[in-house]
Amino acid sequence: MVASLVPVVEMLWEPGDARAALSGRFGFRSGEAAGRWVAELLDQHWGVRVDSCERIVMSGGNALAWVGTPGGRMLAKWSVAPARFARLAEVARVTSWLRGQDVPVSAPVPARDGRLQVEVDGVSVGLQHEMAGDLLDIANPVLVRAAGAMVARLQAVLAVCPYAEKLGKITAVRKGLGERVVGWLDGDAGHLPVQARDMLRARAAAAPPDRLAGQLVHFDFRSANVLCAGDEVAAVLDFEEARHDHPLVELARAAVLLGTRYHDWGPVSAEVRAEFFAGYESVCPLTADDAAWLDILVRWQALMMVPRGDDPTGWGASALG
Structure with a gap:
């Protein structure tokens, strides 16, 4: 087991068993499996090397992972609710544009192919840099x-x-x-x-x-x-x-x-x-x-x-x- 890819798994606001939610909602048998999936996904689609997956927080059909990379801490957020995928893609365009207007927002990092929100295997994923404050x-x-x-x-x-x-x-x-x-x-x-x-x-x-x-x-x-x-x-x-x-x-x-x-x-x-x-x-x-x-x-x-x-x-x- 690689300790750096074994995140703490938590619920954001819901009560209940976080590990059961990780399995039932997102299909991962363990935090380590989720951490490895995040690392492989970011390497394949963003060319980002993940050195650690520190924490995964879930709410509804969304999950957010804090990862350590050579360029600093980043956040990978994904959804398993297909009805929201079109909305998420449009929100990513809006936040990227806002960053260009000097509005302090957490803008999406484009994937290798230029997409701001990547849909793959029934999941919609975005990547951001961690904001300080x-x-x-x-x-x-x-x-x-x-x-x-x-x-x-x-x-x-x-x-x-x-x-x-x-x-x-x-x-x-x-x-x-x-x-x-x-x-x-x-x-x-x-x-x-x-x-x-x-x-x-x-x-x-x-x-x-x-x-x-x-x-x-x-x-x-x-x-x-x-x-x-x-x-x-x-x-x-x-x-x-x-x-x-x-x-x-x-x-x-x-x-x-x-x-x-x-x-x-x-x-x-x-x-x-x-x-x-x-x-x-x-x-x-x-x-x-x-x-x-x-x-x-x-x-x-x-x-x-x-x-x-x-x-x-x-x-x-x-x-x-």
Whole structure:
């Protein structure tokens, strides 16, 4: 057994036996077998020599391996969900383009044949360099403001992305904001207090006209996907949830989920949200109509997080308070 190719195998956020998931979902009898597969794949398609496979983390139909190479640590990420393969290829094109626009992202490394996402034997694989930095600390107001400014900057660049159209056909949201809020209230909010539902419905009915244009957005901007160094955002990670949506929906969602990582998701304080919005407005000031909609959308996104039954991390108190 070659110790350098025997990774630690873990689940990212799901409970359960990681080795059973490695076998049942990905077809590997052991961590060593998975490590050897990764090494052979990167050598064959990228010409990269893998000296060590240190860790494999899984979630759903995705797996992520940290590998050591002569050029430094890299990340190999693969999916066994064919329905996502076209989306992953488009996301790889978008992130590669963003890197060319000087946006700090973890861009894919092209394979020998130029592909950014390689499909082989029923698997879709991408390779990236490891990005340096620490996950966003929401206790640091300077970093929270920097994160807000990064969302605004990222949205501005994505608004002119030449590869947005194809991804948009896969992910476009075609309903207006008011229709979406009311539709959710009618279909998914029955566990919430009547007063909370009536309040949100009344605010949506009294909102300004919905003339907000959709565009390509990251849509999973939160602590787990934001690396910081010093007082700046060093990298925005994981564009796999990228989609066409209203920028204010993304801003509201990011503000509500900003502190979440992998386990025990909980809300941030109103003060953290205020710092985040101040950072955003330092780049992209909001109009009066924007501000009115943002208030509605934050309440909507916060209420969406209130679970049925037990609420150990306090989403209900935050959203209903």
